[in-house]
Structure formats: C-alpha cells, structure tokens
Amino acid sequence: GENVEQHPSTLSVQEGDSAVIKCTYSDSASNYFPWYKQELGKRPQLIIDIRSNVGEKKDQRIAVTLNKTAKHFSLHITETQPEDSAVYFCAASSPVVSGGYNKLIFGAGTRLAVHP
Amino acid sequence: DGGITQSPKYLFRKEGQNVTLSCEQNLNHDAMYWYRQDPGQGLRLIYYSQIVNDFQKGDIAEGYSVSREKKESFPLTVTSAQKNPTAFYLCASSMIPVRPTDTQYFGPGTRLTVL
Numbered sequence: 001g002e003n004v005e006q007h008p009s010t011l012s013v014q015e016g017d018s019a020v021i022k023c024t025y026s027d028s029a030s031n032y033f034p035w036y037k038q039e040l041g042k043r044p045q046l047i048i049d050i051r052s053n054v055g056e057k058k059d060q061r062i063a064v065t066l067n068k069t070a071k072h073f074s075l076h077i078t079e080t081q082p083e084d085s086a087v088y089f090c091a092a093s094s095p096v097v098s099g100g101y102n103k104l105i106f107g108a109g110t111r112l113a114v115h116p
Numbered sequence: 117d118g119g120i121t122q123s124p125k126y127l128f129r130k131e132g133q134n135v136t137l138s139c140e141q142n143l144n145h146d147a148m149y150w151y152r153q154d155p156g157q158g159l160r161l162i163y164y165s166q167i168v169n170d171f172q173k174g175d176i177a178e179g180y181s182v183s184r185e186k187k188e189s190f191p192l193t194v195t196s197a198q199k200n201p202t203a204f205y206l207c208a209s210s211m212i213p214v215r216p217t218d219t220q221y222f223g224p225g226t227r228l229t230v231l
Binding site: 004006009034036041042043044045046049089096103104106107108109 | 149156157158159160161164172174206219220221222223224225
C-alpha cells in the first residue's frame with residue numbers, strides 16, 4: 001500500500017545551524033506534500049506545503065524541495081532557534097481509488113532538538 | 117485550526133467500556149477525519165467523511181465507529197473491541213477532499229487512557 005518513510009527519526013543541532021529532514025513516498029500519483037510541526041502535547045500545525053508542479057518553495061527560514069522522479073521531498077530549516085524544537089511530520093496525498101478523492105499518508109515523524 | 121474543537125482533553129476508560137470522543141468544527145469544511153497517534157509513530161487514519169451521512173474506513177478502523185449526522189460534527193466511538201485504545205486521538209477537517217491540495221487542519225486532540 002501507500003507508504004511515506006521519514007528520516008532521521010531524531011535530529012539534534014546547535015542554534016544557528018541548519019536542519020534537513022527527508023521523506024520518500026511510494027505512490028507515484030501523490031501530488032500534494034504538506035509538512036506539519038507538532039509541539040509536545042499540542043496539535044500538528046501546517047508550516048509549509050508544496051504541490052507536484054513546483055520543485056521548491058520557501059517561506060522565511062523554511063524551505064521544501066520536491067524531486068518527483070526520485071519520489072522524495074525534504075524540509076530545510078536554516079538558522080535554527082530553540083523554538084524550532086518539535087516533532088516534524090511529512091505527508092503525501094494519495095488517491096482513494098474507490099472514493100474518488102484523496103487522503104494523506106504521514107511519515108513517522110522527526111524529533112528536532114535545537115540546543116542554545 | 118482554531119475552529120476545530122475536541123472534547124474531552126483527557127479521558128480515562130475502564131476495560132470493556134465504550135467511550136465517545138467529540139469533534140466539532142465551525143469552518144464550514146466538508147471533510148472530516150480521525151487519526152490515532154502513538155509514541156514514535158506517525159498519524160494513522162481511522163475513519164474519514166467527505167459529506168454528511170457518509171464515511172469510510174481508514175487504515176485502522178477495527179474497534180472504532182463514527183457517525184456524521186451534521187456537517188459540523190464527527191464523533192468517534194472507541195468500542196470495547198479495540199484491543200489497545202490508549203493513544204492520542206486527533207480530529208481534522210478540510211474544505212473539499214476531492215482537491216488534493218486542500219489543507220487539513222487539526223483539533224487539539226484527546227488523550228485516551230485505558231485503566
């Protein structure tokens with residue numbers, strides 16, 4: 001079935017360094033790729049997303065890249081700050097053939113720790 | 117995402133009991149979803165609904181049931197048939213599920229613990 005693999009599962013960086021999280025998806029029909037940030041005990045919140053007709057998108061210190069041929073996409077956070085510490089989830093849309101619409105398949109998450 | 121509410125925030129259940137988790141949204145979204153989150157794992161889809169009076173099983177529907185009698189509400193019942201129900205449950209909604217680019221917004225979650 002559909003699958004999204006996410007790496008690494010944990011990531012520790014020093015404040016000011018960059019962080020990169022990578023995801024690989026299996027369904028070649030996937031065409032929407034959101035990233036969510038979840039702080040401890042809180043709801044996941046969308047931080048950035050990318051559509052399949054775009055190779056890269058940037059929003060201040062956050063950027064996402066997509067390689068449809070290789071079926072992988074990545075989240076890049078530059079100039080990390082302690083408040084970036086959280087669990088980050090990637091997801092890929094997947095068509096529900098019988099239903100005629102789409103659902104999201106989530107990666108297992110990356111726990112990012114930014115140390116002052 | 118402030119337009120999605122879940123209650124209660126914490127719920128304790130004895131083995132053999134059914135419990136119902138509430139999810140309400142005032143975003144006028146057509147689609148609603150229930151996910152289960154376990155430590156170290158991603159979100160797994162339990163049920164989803166794209167319109168009132170219609171819902172479909174997700175990847176882990178066994179031991180759960182839902183209803184969608186109103187557009188704003190999508191309650192989840194965790195039945196006694198669910199073998200390991202202790203988890204964090206998240207409800208989400210999106211405008212129209214047909215469009216793959218519609219963002220899902222999450223509620224604050226309910227943490228269910230079986231005693």
